């Protein structure tokens with residue numbers, strides 16, 4: 092046992108844990124295990140978007156914790172697409188040296204851990220910008236932003252901005268890049284018939300709504316080369332009557348896989364879903380569509396799994412499942428039945444960045460300590476992301 096540390100007997104047979112800790116490839120990038128840190132906005136960059144020591148420290152801790160692939164919090168590709176303050180920027184070359192520190196730190200301390208940056212343009216979904224743009228002028232009910240419809244020239248500029256940002260990701264020494272096309276941000280707004288009412292080549296049919304993503308992919312490959320993995324996170328369901336449903340997300344995922352994306356991460360929901368849930372539940376759950384609360388039993392875990400099972404049938408690239416995954420044996424079952432190739436976690440790794448190592452060593456229980464209270468979402472208002480529940484628990488036990 093390492094350093095005389097007390098390690099409890101592994102609660103699951105070796106046969107079961109082995110799959111989680113088996114390496115797998117994503118577009119030629121070898122990931123040492125099947126655990127992914129899903130993109131998590133940190134709120135730790137400088138006001139100008141540059142990387143801070145606090146941010147580097149966060150990624151050092153995560154890398155040391157044993158996760159196979161880290162996807163950073165979303166970085167904005169254009170100032171017009173910045174959803175939140177203290178967000179990491181990737182819209183300028185002078186930001187590359189700071190970003191390089193994250194990549195180098197993860198590689199130095201992560202024992203083979205890989206790291207990707209997630210790229211975003213927020214479109215209408217911003218609590219930061221006074222004026223927003225979007226595929227169409229559809230009100231964002233959460234921020235009350237009424238966006239202006241983007242012109243073709245603006246769409247072209249955004250395609251170039253994403254591709255240039257991806258070039259910077261590669262130049263800064265990262266292993267991969269992920270496009271954020273989920274949760275109602277700009278690319279998700281283009282994909283969704285609810286927010287995309289355009290009648291030109293970027294709107295209408297499913298193929299047209301995918302066009303901006305396809306254009307970004309092609310432009311990126313021109314700059315980064317074919318061997319640099321480009322991942323994408325998408326909605327399997329917008330959870331809206333006129334949004335993307337499983338029938339359509341299957342078509343979208345199939346197309347994205349054919350286009351050449353190296354892996355697809357499946358999530359769901361956008362601002363409208365949060366508002367509807369607020370009205371129905373009578374309180375303000377923080378984006379429960381993709382950050383569901385109170386996952387206190389195994390049957391509530393992996394809430395997008397039924398979708399993943401269907402999407403997996405139509406794609407030829409690895410599927411990364413995210414959303415409420417909390418237990419090692421649940422992950423093992425998902426991998427064993429072939430419904431996903433990777434399990435991504437956000438909130439559990441805010442609480443316990445060393446959860447993968449804990450599971451590997453067999454210490455503690457099979458379920459993460461995270462109680463899915465979304466206190467971490469609230470923590471962003473007063474500084475960098477952290478687990479509020481852990482802080483409260485520690486204060487209570489100290490007093």
Ligand SMILES: Cc1cc2nc3c(=O)[nH]c(=O)nc-3n(C[C@H](O)[C@H](O)[C@H](O)COP(=O)(O)O)c2cc1C
Nearest residue numbers: 129130131132164165381382414415436437438468
């Ligand atoms: C504090 C916080 C910040 C997040 N930031 C991002 C982000 O930058 N990009 C993204 O795609 N999803 C983001 N998410 C959503 C997570 O990646 C994930 O999809 C969601 O939390 C469900 O996974 P979980 O149950 O493991 O937390 C964020 C979630 C939280 C709690």
